[in-house]
Amino acid sequence: MSLMETFQMALKNIWGSKMRTFLTMLGIIIGVCAVIVIVGLGNGMQGYIEDSFADMGTDSLTVMILGRGSSRSVSEEQMYEMAEENSEYLKQISPTVSMSGSLKIGSDTVSSTSITGVSEDYFSMKGYEVAQGRGLQYTDMANRKKVCVIGQYLNMAYFGGNAVGQTLKVGGTTFTIVGVMAAETDDLEEGGTDDCLFVPYSTAARLSFTGTISSYTVTVQNTDYISEAKTLVENELYKVFADDDAYNVSSMAEMVEEMNSMVNMIIYILAGIAAISLVVGGIGIMNIMLVSVTERTREIGIRKALGAKEGAIMRQFVIEAATTSALGGVLGIALGYGLSAVATTVIANVMPDTPITVSPSLGAVLLAFGVSTGIGVIFGYLPAKKAALLNPIDALRYD
Amino acid sequence: MSALIEFRDVCKTYQMGDTTIHAADHVSFQVQKGEFVAIVGQSGSGKSTCMNIIGCLDVPTSGTYLLDGQDVGGMSRNELAAIRNKMLGFIFQQYNLLPKLTLLENVEVPLMYAGMPKGDRRERAKIALEMVGLGDKLKHKPLQLSGGQQQRVSIARALAGDPAVILADEPTGALDSHTGREVLTMLQQLHAAGNTVVLITHDNSIAVQAQRIIRLEDGRVVYDGDAHAPEAVVTPGLAGKGAAQ
Numbered sequence: 001m002s003l004m005e006t007f008q009m010a011l012k013n014i015w016g017s018k019m020r021t022f023l024t025m026l027g028i029i030i031g032v033c034a035v036i037v038i039v040g041l042g043n044g045m046q047g048y049i050e051d052s053f054a055d056m057g058t059d060s061l062t063v064m065i066l067g068r069g070s071s072r073s074v075s076e077e078q079m080y081e082m083a084e085e086n087s088e089y090l091k092q093i094s095p096t097v098s099m100s101g102s103l104k105i106g107s108d109t110v111s112s113t114s115i116t117g118v119s120e121d122y123f124s125m126k127g128y129e130v131a132q133g134r135g136l137q138y139t140d141m142a143n144r145k146k147v148c149v150i151g152q153y154l155n156m157a158y159f160g161g162n163a164v165g166q167t168l169k170v171g172g173t174t175f176t177i178v179g180v181m182a183a184e185t186d187d188l189e190e191g192g193t194d195d196c197l198f199v200p201y202s203t204a205a206r207l208s209f210t211g212t213i214s215s216y217t218v219t220v221q222n223t224d225y226i227s228e229a230k231t232l233v234e235n236e237l238y239k240v241f242a243d244d245d246a247y248n249v250s251s252m253a254e255m256v257e258e259m260n261s262m263v264n265m266i267i268y269i270l271a272g273i274a275a276i277s278l279v280v281g282g283i284g285i286m287n288i289m290l291v292s293v294t295e296r297t298r299e300i301g302i303r304k305a306l307g308a309k310e311g312a313i314m315r316q317f318v319i320e321a322a323t324t325s326a327l328g329g330v331l332g333i334a335l336g337y338g339l340s341a342v343a344t345t346v347i348a349n350v351m352p353d354t355p356i357t358v359s360p361s362l363g364a365v366l367l368a369f370g371v372s373t374g375i376g377v378i379f380g381y382l383p384a385k386k387a388a389l390l391n392p393i394d395a396l397r398y399d
Numbered sequence: 400m401s402a403l404i405e406f407r408d409v410c411k412t413y414q415m416g417d418t419t420i421h422a423a424d425h426v427s428f429q430v431q432k433g434e435f436v437a438i439v440g441q442s443g444s445g446k447s448t449c450m451n452i453i454g455c456l457d458v459p460t461s462g463t464y465l466l467d468g469q470d471v472g473g474m475s476r477n478e479l480a481a482i483r484n485k486m487l488g489f490i491f492q493q494y495n496l497l498p499k500l501t502l503l504e505n506v507e508v509p510l511m512y513a514g515m516p517k518g519d520r521r522e523r524a525k526i527a528l529e530m531v532g533l534g535d536k537l538k539h540k541p542l543q544l545s546g547g548q549q550q551r552v553s554i555a556r557a558l559a560g561d562p563a564v565i566l567a568d569e570p571t572g573a574l575d576s577h578t579g580r581e582v583l584t585m586l587q588q589l590h591a592a593g594n595t596v597v598l599i600t601h602d603n604s605i606a607v608q609a610q611r612i613i614r615l616e617d618g619r620v621v622y623d624g625d626a627h628a629p630e631a632v633v634t635p636g637l638a639g640k641g642a643a644q
Contacts, residue, residue: 005511016499302495305456306556307484307512309477393456396495 003315010320014327024288025328027281028375032332032368033339034274040340040360042267044347046260048356058253059223060125061230062096063216063237068246073212074237076201082236083218089229091221094119095213097204101171103197105158112191113154115170117204118217123149123181125219133164133179140200148175151196152183168197173207175199226253275371281328282375289321289383300387301395310388317387321380322373329372333365401468402429403563403595404453409462411448411618422448424618425462430597432563435590437598437609437626445618447568450599454487454566455479467563484512488557492569494549496541496556502528503537506556513560520559527555531585547578554585565589565596571605583608603632 014021067073076095083093097117103110120136123129130149140147148168155163163177184193205213220229230249237247293300300313340358347356411423422445430436440446451457452464455471458479464471466486474482488509489495496505503524510520528534531551533544541549550570557565567586571579587608590596598609606612612631614622622631 005517012499298495299497302497303508303512304480305454305483305489305495306509307480307560309480309512311477312512393451396456396491 003319006312006315006319007323009316010323013320014324020288021324021327024285024324025281025331027277027284028325028328028372029281029332029335031274031276031278031281032329032372033336034277035271035368036333036336036360036364037339037343037358038267038270038274039364040336040358041343041356042263042271043361044344044356044358045263045267047359048354049259049263050256053252053256058251058256059091059219059226061218061220061226061233061249061251063218063233064248064250065212065214065216065237066246066248067212067214068241068243074240076213076216078240079216082233086229086232086236087221089221089225089232091219092121092125093216093218094122094125095201095205096122096215096217097201097208097213098215099170099199099204099208101173101207104169105154108158110154110158113151113195113197115197115199115204117199117201119201122198122217125217128184129182130179131182133177135179136198136200141202144202144206145200146173146175146203147178148197148199149179149181150177150198151181151194153188153190153192153194154197155180156188157190170197170199171207223253226251230254278371278375281372282325282379285321285325285376286379286382289317289380290386292320293317293383293387296387297390297395297398300390301392301398304390304392305396313390314384314388317384318377318380321383322376325376325380326369326373329369332372333368336360336365336368402465403432403434403467404428404430404597405463405465406449406452407463407465409449409452409459409464411445411452411457412460421618423452423459426615426618426620427462428613428620428623430564430595432595433590433593435587435596435598435610436613437600437606437611438613438615439600439603439606440615441601443617444615446599446601446615448618449615450566450568450597453564453597454489455483480512484509484560486563488560488562488565490550490553490557490565490567490570492572494541494546494553494573496549496552498541501538501540502533502544502552502555505541505552506559509556509560523559524555527559528552530558531555545578546574547581550574550578550582551585554582554589558589563595565594567596567598569600570598571600571602579605607632 065074079093083090095118099115099117101115103113103115118136119141120138123135131152136147136149139145150163155161159166163180166177167174168177169175181194188194201213218233220226230251233249234244234247237249238244241247303313337360340360343358344356347354347358406426406428409423409426410421413420413422426445426449438446438449448457452459455466458464458472458474466482471479471482497508500508503521506524506527507520510523515523525534525537528537531554533548533551533555536544541552544552570582570586574582583605586596586598590610598606600606607626609626611624612622612626613620614631624631
């Protein structure tokens with residue numbers, strides 16, 4: 001008797017007792033569904049994290065110079081030199097000086113805006129575009145000009161879209177607005193990406209009384225080699241300071257990775273818990289198969305009397321258990337996809353700001369199917385063995 | 400020519416607590432190809448044990464059982480299954496059909512375990528069912544039929560594999576006398592067509608339909624000979640010494 005025929009026979013038997021089969025499968029259905037939804041949720045969270053970090057630039061490194069006493073420091077010229085020498089890895093570099101001075105536009109005080117001193121390369125590094133006027137230039141740096149480029153939010157909220165040529169005050173110093181950035185996001189909001197102001201880093205450093213510049217943003221040539229680039233910068237800085245507490249290089253990509261691995265860990269734990277119900281489901285299948293073997297003792301006796309070998313009986317019951325379990329797996333997958341879609345909609349409605357798409361991965365689906373079939377085989381083995389070893393004489397007499 | 404079935408000093412003992420039950424006690428006989436033999440005995444006489452051994456469902460505790468010259472005693476369970484499948488056609492008192500399968504599928508079961516391809520065995524099963532007069536009910540389920548018809552299906556199933564021995568265990572036991580006679584006639588026809596038939600029964604009136612009777616009592620053969628001889632059907636105790644051949 002071929003495997004195909006055994007399989008057909010199993011399907012026939014399963015179809016013959018639909019309700020019982022369904023109840024038997026329920027554990028597997030729930031387990032597979034739970035695993036799929038949880039993994040899908042994890043994928044969605046990862047996607048969300050990656051998306052929200054992508055516009056912060058995953059191709060850039062942030063270098064913090066903490067210094068080592070007053071004896072050793074690194075100047076911006078040294079940093080520029082280093083970037084140039086390692087141009088096969090490093091693309092561009094810009095100092096980033098955060099300013100804490102209060103921003104005044106006319107008589108309004110604006111506290112939400114982030115004020116940063118950057119170089120003329122910063123906009124191209126970040127992919128920012130200038131919508132009106134001009135960007136920052138080298139001469140602005142060299143002459144410590146009091147000019148600035150503002151984000152679209154300030155332009156719209158305080159200057160009615162005509163900011164170029166007007167002035168604002170940062171910590172009492174008057175700056176002339178020379179350019180307006182193109183909007184980065186669709187909705188311009190207070191404290192958002194477009195609520196920003198950029199000034200020449202040299203000006204910013206002087207106004208904040210910062211002797212040396214302590215923060216740099218570096219972009220890399222190839223995001224695939226970001227960790228190599230990071231090591232490279234660290235090595236260069238170690239040459240200067242001979243102390244790895246004196247600087248700190250971090251990459252956005254690494255942060256994303258770290259967060260992803262945290263999410264992953266949580267997902268694995270949750271999926272593991274969900275998988276327990278798969279085992280419980282397997283035990284359910286074993287239970288029903290044992291009952292079924294007892295119920296069908298006579299059938300087994302007849303089959304054995306007519307020449308069924310132990311292997312044939314064994315196969316029949318194992319395949320029946322595996323088919324039941326695999327069928328449960330398929331239903332669980334379908335239910336899992338359905339629930340994922342529902343969950344996506346619910347999340348989108350409840351938390352419109354964090355649109356997480358619950359998307360089960362193909363790998364998880366295949367794994368769930370494989371595991372559920374495997375469970376059928378494993379938990380079907382014992383009942384099948386019992387059936388195969390029945391004595392045909394006793395089995396024929398059984399009522 | 401060697402016998403198709405040969406029992407040589409076959410013993411079968413069971414342990415029931417402290418007592419040993421001799422279900423078969425040095426049973427010896429031969430059945431030639433083409434014979435129609437009835438094994439008769441009261442309940443507890445050991446006829447079921449003999450039938451189980453002949454049917455390769457069980458093996459002797461001691462002694463030798465040769466089926467078509469092969470010693471069955473030392474065979475593994477799987478080898479016994481293969482022998483049952485190839486050499487034996489069973490007809491049971493309770494028909495023992497599989498209720499969820501159609502008649503055609505029921506008759507196909509032994510052929511399926513013999514590894515016959517689907518098309519061939521369908522054809523064979525159909526021919527066998529036509530032979531027992533059920534060619535028009537191939538797709539029926541057993542429980543839609545009368546007892547006599549079900550027993551005919553089981554005869555078809557026994558025949559389909561073209562076995563060396565047809566082994567009928569109280570084939571009329573669950574039937575009324577009229578349909579019982581029909582089934583017996585069918586067995587006689589099979590015999591007439593050259594098949595070897597072994598009939599196990601407790602009923603003398605049925606046993607005499609065979610050619611030859613082997614009578615068992617307390618696990619021993621007490622008569623073995625012509626079914627129509629007067630000793631064949633007399634009170635077993637008195638016929639005890641008459642065991643001949």
